[in-house]
Amino acid sequence: MKLLLLLQFITVNAILNFKKHSLLNTTDHRILSNVKIYSNLAEIIQPLGKLPLEFSAEDWADIRSDSMTLIGTNVNVTQQTITEKKKSLNNLPVYIRSPTSSHTETKFLKGTMIDENRNLVKVIDKDISKDPVYLTVPANDIIYEDEPFQSKYYVNFTYETTDAVYLSYLRSNLNWKTRYQLSLFEESKSPIIIAMADIRNDGKSRIDVEHAELLGGDINLRMFEQHRSERYEAREHAVMYSISHAQLSTGSPPPSVSRGEEVAGLYVFSINQPFSIDAKTNYILPMFRPQLGIVLK
Structure with a gap:
């Protein structure tokens, strides 16, 4: 205190x-x-930018989120939100290690990510089944075509003031x-x-x-x-x-x-x-x- x-x-x-x-x-x-x-x-103090404020996961890791506030000679904060958002990988194409792979030969199958939280992938492979099959795949057996999305953090304020407003937080x-x-x-x-x-x-x-x-x-x-x-x-x-x-x-x-x-x-x-x-x-x-x-x- x-x-x-x-x-x-x-x-x-x-x-x-x-x-x-x-x-x-x-x-x-x-x-x-x-x-x-x-x-x-x-302690960082800088003019308040356009809301909501956006932070990368790398920057956010060094920030004390409970210290994020607005300061000024005449500012009244009525509401504040901190939101974590990540673009979903669901429905994106991926490659997975085929269950028919051996120690001497590795095969990959093209599939579609269905549930990124469970690493559930839909695969169509005639060697396995005529119909689509769903596999829960270990994370290190999944290959993405693009770099996986990272979380971003958004900070928003509702406030009243007649003077300049500054953002203050701790790193x-x-x-x-x-x-x-x-x-x-x-x-x-x-x-x-x-x-x-x-x-x-x-x-x-x-x-x-x-x-x-x-x-x-x-x-x-x-x-x-x-x-x-x-x-x-x-x-x-x-x-x-x-x-x-x-x-x-x-x-x-x-x-x-x-x-x-x-x-x-x-x-x-x-x-x-x-x-x-x-x-x-x-x-x-x-x-x-x-x-x-x-x-x-």
């Missing part, structure tokens, strides 16, 4: 700040307009944590420690983020305002890379994480420009250089 209340509080603040960012209105649910990334999930495939990189030098130079934002996409597809904020409540090292030269030095020492095949644009500077601000007991770090994260990828950005004191004996 505390987490939901906190998310609602931060969401309201996000709505008030929408004018600062140009939010992309798109039906592609892998292009995320405004993202608030927590340690175990991410479990996007999270982040803090890493620290420590560089030790000879006694004449002070050691350097740099905080790194490790953002993880656990999903099966690449996602594109228009604007993001990292939120965390366990940043224990003190942050302080750096001089311009110190920021560049910190960036030179930072390791910025991605695991798997993440691709960074070489034509423009990479994204950077702003100095944190405290909101409702959490630290909030904004990322200054759009970025992309491939599937199963860690995307690591430098954050800040904390104040470090070491006592040498």
Whole structure:
């Protein structure tokens, strides 16, 4: 309950700040307009598109369906439906492994799918019977002419409002944590420690983020305002890379994480420009250089 209340509080603040960012209105649910990334999930906020909203089974697997809602300064949701639909395979032509097949010879028969739930197929084969016969066939003995249809999920709302409306929901495939990189030098130079934002996409597809904020409540090292030269030095020492095949644009500077601000007991770090994260990828950005004191004996 505390987490939901906190998310609602931060969401309201996000709505008030929408004018600062140009939010992309798109039906592609892998292009995320405004993202608030927590340690175990991410909250997505984007302009409401044409209803009903359509999600693929792959996208839906990463979405908390009970978190799907509409937000705005003046919106009243009167009804919401979530529907799973799949185009039926019934009456489509298929091929099945013939019951007369042997270990040395495999035969296939052309048939018609009658009931996809039971894999019941109608076959006409003179070697078996003059009349159509009906066989319940194991799934791995069925060959389809086209790729089988996958489920799609549709979300619809009935609502009343006089202002702009935004869609909000939680995704479990996007999270982040803090890493620290420590560089030790000879006694004449002070050691350097740099905080790194490790953002993880656990999903099966690449996602594109228009604007993001990292939120965390366990940043224990003190942050302080750096001089311009110190920021560049910190960036030179930072390791910025991605695991798997993440691709960074070489034509423009990479994204950077702003100095944190405290909101409702959490630290909030904004990322200054759009970025992309491939599937199963860690995307690591430098954050800040904390104040470090070491006592040498």
